[in-house]
Amino acid sequence: MAKPKYHFNPKTLTYEKIEHSVFYYVKRVLFHLFSGISLGLLFFIAFIFLFESxxxxxxxxxxxxxxxxxxxxxxxxxxxxxxxxxxxxxxxxxxxxxxxxxxxxxxxxxxxxxxxxxxxxxxxxxxxxxxxxxxxxxxxxxxxxxxxxxxxxxxxxxxxxNKERLQCIPAIQPILNKDLKRTASGYGVRIDPIYQTPKFHAGMDFSATTGSDIFVTGDGVVTFTGWKQGYGNTVIVKHGFGYETLYAHLSKIKTHRGTKLKRGETIGEVGSTGKSTGPHLHYEVRYRGKAQNPANYYFMDLSPQEYDEMLQLSANCGQVFD
Ligand SMILES: [Zn+2]
Incomplete structure (x- = not known):
């Protein structure tokens, strides 16, 4: 039983006993019960979060x-x-x-x-x-x-x-270039060596000494030999199936218009004729009259690794000879 509580009444100058109603005690019991349950619940939740089963x-x-x-x-x-x-x-x-x-x-x-x-x-x-x-x-x-x-x-x-087509379409490099050291500049927009402005380069340049042999890259018929503005001494070969190849800046042409050629035959020698900044071969591949990237036409010459190397070399922008 709780001790009785008193309070001082200044009017009567006596201590008077404080009386509580039943409701007060019910409230107290409920309060204690509730806080006990809440605390328990809190500990339970903390336990679940902190420790894994x-x-x-x-x-x-x-x-x-x-x-x-x-x-x-x-x-x-x-x-x-x-x-x-x-x-x-x-x-x-x-x-x-x-x-x-x-x-x-x-x-x-x-x-x-x-x-x-x-x-x-x-x-x-x-x-x-x-x-x-x-x-x-x-x-x-x-x-x-x-x-x-x-x-x-x-x-x-x-x-x-396509057996026959394979004989005809350009598929080797036009000069001896097994180590790829002669690849100078590829197809795409390059800085013009003379005007120093960006210009579309429609072929690929191979640097080589004057007099190096140039080979036809697929079976075909010679359709043009002679001087071409900018290109200098030029040979054009028609391969059929829509393909043509062009070889420019030659020092010497060693074939004639109308000659039937087998892939790998010599058609001329490297030079620096026409608009050129040094001895090199400018080589173009055309399909239905449109210039193609020659890098995609060396598949009989190059292993996949060499092909990758060639792509990297030909992306080089520094050494265009035109
Ligand atoms: Zn060129």
């Missing part, structure tokens, strides 16, 4: 492992993607060029058929983003591989039909 610990370890495996998988996919990109680049720039098949547009190669329902099962997971992204990348890779294999099927078919 063994089962939770096991699950979170598993989770960590899975996440690191996913990350590893992603890195492996990076490597696969790199290899695939390389194959796609060669496919568009070499294999398909050889058979005049249109390059497969980027949009088709990367077409990402995304059906978001597909990834619904992966939602509502703490690692949703990682899992969905990994699955999407995997699907995209499979699709790109599928398109790539279709392209190769098409090329095999074209190859069977």
């Amino acid at each position: 063994p089962r939770e610990k096991q699950l979170s370890d598993q989770n960590k492992k899975l996440r690191s495996q996913y990350n590893l998988l992603n890195r492996k996919m990076d490597v696969v993607q790199d290899v695939l990109n390389d194959i796609q680049q060669r496919d568009n720039n070499m294999y398909r060029v050889i058979y005049q098949a249109e390059p497969i547009p980027e949009s088709v190669r990367n077409a990402n058929y995304v059906n978001n329902n597909q990834y619904k099962d992966l939602q509502n997971n703490s690692n949703t983003e990682l899992m969905v992204n990994t699955s999407k990348r995997m699907d995209q890779l499979s699709r790109q591989l599928y398109i790539q294999s279709l392209s190769f099927d098409e090329i095999v078919e074209l190859a069977k039909k």
Whole structure:
């Protein structure tokens, strides 16, 4: 029983006993009960947050492992993607060029058929983003591989039909350049060596000493020999199938109009005639009258590594001879 409480009454100058109603005691009991429950609940919640049960610990370890495996998988996919990109680049720039098949547009190669329902099962997971992204990348890779294999099927078919074309279309370098040291400047916008202004360079320059042999790069017929404004002494060969090649700045022409040539035959010697800043061969490949990048027409000469090196060398802007 609680001790009785008093308060001093200044009017009567006596201590008077304080009387409490039942309601007061009920309120006190409820207050104590409530604060006890709240404190207990608070400790319980803190415990749950601070300590894992063994089962939770096991699950979170598993989770960590899975996440690191996913990350590893992603890195492996990076490597696969790199290899695939390389194959796609060669496919568009070499294999398909050889058979005049249109390059497969980027949009088709990367077409990402995304059906978001597909990834619904992966939602509502703490690692949703990682899992969905990994699955999407995997699907995209499979699709790109599928398109790539279709392209190769098409090329095999074209190859069977194109034996003769292979004889004729330009496919080697026009001078001896096994070590690629003679590649001077490639196709594209280059600084003009004389006017020092940007200008479109429609062919590729090979630096070589005057008198070095120049070879025809595919079977064909000579359609022009002689002087051409800017080009100096020039030979043009028609290969059929829409192809022509042009050899400029020659010191000596060693063929005649109308001559039938086999790939690799000598047609002249390197010189510096016409608009030229030093002995070199300016070489152009044209398809249906339009200048093409000659770098894509050395596939009988160059291994894939050499091809890559050639592309890098020909991107060099410094040494155009025109
Ligand atoms: Zn040139």
